[in-house]
Every structure is written in structure tokens, then in C-alpha cells.
Amino acid sequence: MRTRQKDRDVPGPQTPWDEIVPGLWMGGHYWTDTAGELQLAVAGDEFDLVVSLYAAPGHGPAPGVEHLVAEIPDAPLTAGQLADVQQLARATASAVRDGRTVLVRCHSGYNRSGLVVAQALVELGTEPAAAVELVRRQRSLWALHNRVFEDYLAVGLDVAALLTGLDTPA
Numbered sequence: 001m002r003t004r005q006k007d008r009d010v011p012g013p014q015t016p017w018d019e020i021v022p023g024l025w026m027g028g029h030y031w032t033d034t035a036g037e038l039q040l041a042v043a044g045d046e047f048d049l050v051v052s053l054y055a056a057p058g059h060g061p062a063p064g065v066e067h068l069v070a071e072i073p074d075a076p077l078t079a080g081q082l083a084d085v086q087q088l089a090r091a092t093a094s095a096v097r098d099g100r101t102v103l104v105r106c107h108s109g110y111n112r113s114g115l116v117v118a119q120a121l122v123e124l125g126t127e128p129a130a131a132v133e134l135v136r137r138q139r140s141l142w143a144l145h146n147r148v149f150e151d152y153l154a155v156g157l158d159v160a161a162l163l164t165g166l167d168t169p170a
Contacts, residue, residue: 010142013109016041020138021124023096026117027139028109029059041105048100051088053112061103074111076148079165086157089119096124114144118153128153 017027033039043050043060050061052069070084095102106112114135121131136143144150152160
């Protein structure tokens with residue numbers, strides 16, 4: 001069984017999710033076990049807030065757990081999608097500041113979740129390059145391998161949204 005989408009040439013994650021900083025977890029809906037088999041990552045009630053950038057039925061979270069969903073592609077984003085990322089990153093950072101446990105997830109827990117987690121770290125006072133390095137160290141070297149997302153973080157999401165918005169017809 002393949003563990004990644006057909007258009008991907010990177011290995012699947014070896015864990016469902018990983019803690020990036022205390023209280024802030026990053027992961028996906030799928031992971032690969034030690035036998036190389038695809039496994040479902042189902043969030044129950046172990047988190048106070050789950051932020052999903054990709055949604056699939058049956059993956060949780062449990063009833064009563066706050067769940068924010070904004071499906072975005074693992075591709076260049078529109079100004080509106082970048083605004084969604086900023087909003088989710090602010091909500092994530094606020095929850096972490098309040099001592100809540102947060103899971104940010106996408107399909108495999110590499111790019112989309114990495115973008116939101118890194119931006120949340122920026123909101124919490126980490127420099128963008130250090131945030132990217134921390135995400136990669138804690139989750140996977142494959143995290144944020146989408147160079148466009150890394151560029152968004154480097155330039156700042158406000159600037160990226162403004163520049164992206166220039167291509168939008170009035």
C-alpha cells in the first residue's frame with residue numbers, strides 16, 4: 001500500500017503527530033507504521049483544540065472538542081487562504097498561551113500544518129527561520145518542504161497576502 005499521494009515523492013510520517021513546543025502538536029490524518037503500512041490518525045479528546053487544514057470523515061476530534069476547519073491546498077495560496085492561515089495561527093497561539101493543548105493537522109502533517117504551526121510560533125515570538133527549523137526538528141525533515149510556504153513565512157504572511165492580492169482582479 002502506498003503511504004503518500006501519487007504526486008508525492010517524500011516518505012510518510014512515522015508518527016500521527018509530534019509536539020513542537022509544550023502544548024502545540026503537529027500532525028496529519030495519516031501516518032506510516034514501522035511495517036510501512038498506512039495508518040489512520042484519529043484525534044479523540046486528547047487535545048483541547050484541533051485545527052484541520054484537510055478534513056476526512058472519521059478522523060475526529062471527539063464531540064465537545066473545539067474544532068476549527070479551513071481546507072487549504074498544498075499549493076500557492078490566495079490572499080483569502082493566507083488570511084485563513086493567519087486567523088488559525090492566531091487562534092492556535094492564543095490557545096497555547098492559555099495553556100491549552102492544540103493539534104494542527106493536514107493530510108500527512110508536513111506542509112499545511114507546518115505553515116500554521118510555524119506562523120503560530122512567530123505569533124508567540126519566534127523568528128520565522130527559527131520557527132521553520134523547530135518544526136522540522138520536532139516533526140520531520142520533510143516538514144515545510146513546500147518552498148512557497150517557507151517563502152510566505154520568510155516574507156511575512158501580511159506581505160505575502162498583499163502581494164498575492166495584486167494578482168486578483170478588482
